[in-house]
Amino acid sequence: MEKKQTDTIVIGAGIVGLAVAWALLRKGLSVVLFERSRAASGASIRNFGMVWPIGQPGGKLLNRALRSRELWIEAAHQAGFWINQNGSLHLAYHEFEWQVLNEFYDQSISKGYNCRLVTPVEAKQLSPYIKTSGLLGGLFSSTECVVYAREAVRLLPEWLRHRYQIEFRFNTPVLHVSGNEVLTANETWKAQKIFVCSGVDFETLYPEIFRNQPVTKCKLQMMRAVKKQASAQGPSLCAGLTLRHYASFSSCPSVARLNQYYDEQSPVYREYGIHVLVSQNQSGEFIIGDSHQYGLHHDPFNDEVINQHILNYLSTFFETADLQLVERWNGYYAKMENGASELVIQPEPNIYIINGLGGAGMTLSFGLAEELVNNL
Numbered sequence: 001m002e003k004k005q006t007d008t009i010v011i012g013a014g015i016v017g018l019a020v021a022w023a024l025l026r027k028g029l030s031v032v033l034f035e036r037s038r039a040a041s042g043a044s045i046r047n048f049g050m051v052w053p054i055g056q057p058g059g060k061l062l063n064r065a066l067r068s069r070e071l072w073i074e075a076a077h078q079a080g081f082w083i084n085q086n087g088s089l090h091l092a093y094h095e096f097e098w099q100v101l102n103e104f105y106d107q108s109i110s111k112g113y114n115c116r117l118v119t120p121v122e123a124k125q126l127s128p129y130i131k132t133s134g135l136l137g138g139l140f141s142s143t144e145c146v147v148y149a150r151e152a153v154r155l156l157p158e159w160l161r162h163r164y165q166i167e168f169r170f171n172t173p174v175l176h177v178s179g180n181e182v183l184t185a186n187e188t189w190k191a192q193k194i195f196v197c198s199g200v201d202f203e204t205l206y207p208e209i210f211r212n213q214p215v216t217k218c219k220l221q222m223m224r225a226v227k228k229q230a231s232a233q234g235p236s237l238c239a240g241l242t243l244r245h246y247a248s249f250s251s252c253p254s255v256a257r258l259n260q261y262y263d264e265q266s267p268v269y270r271e272y273g274i275h276v277l278v279s280q281n282q283s284g285e286f287i288i289g290d291s292h293q294y295g296l297h298h299d300p301f302n303d304e305v306i307n308q309h310i311l312n313y314l315s316t317f318f319e320t321a322d323l324q325l326v327e328r329w330n331g332y333y334a335k336m337e338n339g340a341s342e343l344v345i346q347p348e349p350n351i352y353i354i355n356g357l358g359g360a361g362m363t364l365s366f367g368l369a370e371e372l373v374n375n376l
């Protein structure tokens, strides 16, 4: 079999693989990208499309998220997909939630966040969809933006192909990687560097490496919904449960009180890893989720009880009266169990595995890929 050659090979056309490919192309390297499916259909098209710097702890990860945000805006403008620089609004309905937002705000300038506290009236002006009954206030942050993931991840390859010298091999599972070679059913390719960005598929390539890493899989349930009058596209929305989900809030002392309250009142939220986010796409539809169930094996079925808990919590901060569900799905991502933000390892000198970005792959991949490629 004839061996074909390129500078670099990327495996996986999810957001991690696309980010690595774009970073390599910007360095002037030739890239061949292999994707098992006709088009990426994993975590990267199943998410909220949120680029969410406010969820990242100050320092390296916040800076990486903010750099990713710049790259998303550049890519969206050049590739022609929709992006909304709409910011985020965290809502507080309990005294301890308002306390957490105040504590976060007090640290925000020194840590590099760009946010402000808002009154209930201001919050309603930012988003007509929120409930103001019992609302104590909110935290508006200007750095979050949203893409419609299924559009962006479909258009990114087209743009990369058109703009740079990249060859996409869709419908082509990679069966084996070793040394400088990549083997598919019909071809062998050689490259100076190979990047394995295979998402939750740990089993095909380097299974022994993954078996020895603190990495697991997370299953999430999601919904898409419409409202009759939903033209405004305000900030992406969330409330108290989200304040215990992201590492950025963990330094706020009142998170302990918040945890205690929800664990006593509604232990089901922790049981299913529920916190609720709402983004909006360019058609005004709402993307709603999610739950988090961890383990190396998951059944493929959605649990309607979980969806109901998500919707119940949603109704505490969002006007759900005329909300109509039009789609439900689940997604899976790889997540580090040791608190690390990603897994980057070299199983062999010229091969890099990049995985385990958890619930922040849309937020961090572009920045991470740039850092990795700059350090090659």
Ligand SMILES: Cc1cc2nc3c(=O)[nH]c(=O)nc-3n(C[C@H](O)[C@H](O)[C@H](O)COP(=O)(O)OP(=O)(O)OC[C@H]3O[C@@H](n4cnc5c(N)ncnc54)[C@H](O)[C@@H]3O)c2cc1C
Binding pocket: 011, 012, 013, 014, 015, 016, 017, 034, 035, 036, 037, 039, 040, 041, 042, 043, 044, 045, 046, 047, 048, 049, 050, 051, 052, 172, 173, 174, 175, 197, 198, 199, 200, 201, 204, 205, 220, 221, 222, 289, 290, 330, 331, 332, 333, 355, 356, 357, 358, 359, 360, 361, 362, 363, 364
């Ligand atoms: C429901 C949900 C909501 C989320 N919301 C957000 C959000 O709003 N913001 C955010 O920042 N992050 C979010 N995330 C996380 C983010 O989506 C993931 O971190 C990210 O998509 C992971 O990207 P990936 O490229 O590693 O994986 P994937 O998107 O799964 O891509 C991996 C690709 O590799 C291919 N592949 C695997 N093995 C092979 C092989 N041997 N040969 C060829 N191809 C192969 C697969 O077919 C797949 O297309 C969410 C995730 C989910 C599931």
